[in-house]
Amino acid sequence: MKPRSVKDATADPAYFLEDRMDSSRRSFLNLLLGVTGVGALGSIVYPVLKYLTPPQNAEQSVASVVAATVGELKPNSGKIFKFGNKPGILIMTQNGEYRAFSAICTHLNCTVQYDPEIQQIWCACHNGHFDLFGKNVSGPPPKPLESFDVEMKGENVGDEIVVLRRS
Numbered sequence: 001m002k003p004r005s006v007k008d009a010t011a012d013p014a015y016f017l018e019d020r021m022d023s024s025r026r027s028f029l030n031l032l033l034g035v036t037g038v039g040a041l042g043s044i045v046y047p048v049l050k051y052l053t054p055p056q057n058a059e060q061s062v063a064s065v066v067a068a069t070v071g072e073l074k075p076n077s078g079k080i081f082k083f084g085n086k087p088g089i090l091i092m093t094q095n096g097e098y099r100a101f102s103a104i105c106t107h108l109n110c111t112v113q114y115d116p117e118i119q120q121i122w123c124a125c126h127n128g129h130f131d132l133f134g135k136n137v138s139g140p141p142p143k144p145l146e147s148f149d150v151e152m153k154g155e156n157v158g159d160e161i162v163v164l165r166r167s
């Protein structure tokens with residue numbers, strides 16, 4: 001495009017029209033870029049904030065759950081159950097006694113499991129061990145598992161085994 005002088009520009013109405021169209025096109029592109037930028041920023045910031053913000057602890061207040069039914073566990077076995085939004089572990093010892101704990105390892109929050117071979121609660125993440133009272137006995141876990149109470153709602157097969165949070 002040939003450069004125009006100031007005189008040409010003031011005399012030529014087409015120049016103004018073209019200039020205004022360029023200006024509005026530029027404004028539109030800037031607006032589009034801005035909206036896209038805000039959207040992209042939002043799509044990054046929102047999930048990060050969502051991740052960093054602790055969830056409402058509505059389920060934290062759960063005081064008891066049905067963890068299993070009579071007949072479900074054999075002696076020397078364990079079962080993971082949901083206690084609100086957290087895992088719990090119910091164990092039936094070799095002599096038929098039920099015990100329940102939080103299944104969240106006190107080291108780095110992995111979910112523990114029952115190991116019938118050694119009759120201990122075991123955390124596979126860093127080889128942490130807890131005895132059948134939830135006490136940390138080897139590996140990196142710094143403290144015992146949280147203990148829960150167990151209440152039998154009956155002795156017959158199918159009757160509920162309720163686990164209660166200690167107050």
Ligand code: FES
Nearest residue numbers: 105107108123128
């Ligand atoms: S998280 Fe359980 S031993 Fe490390």
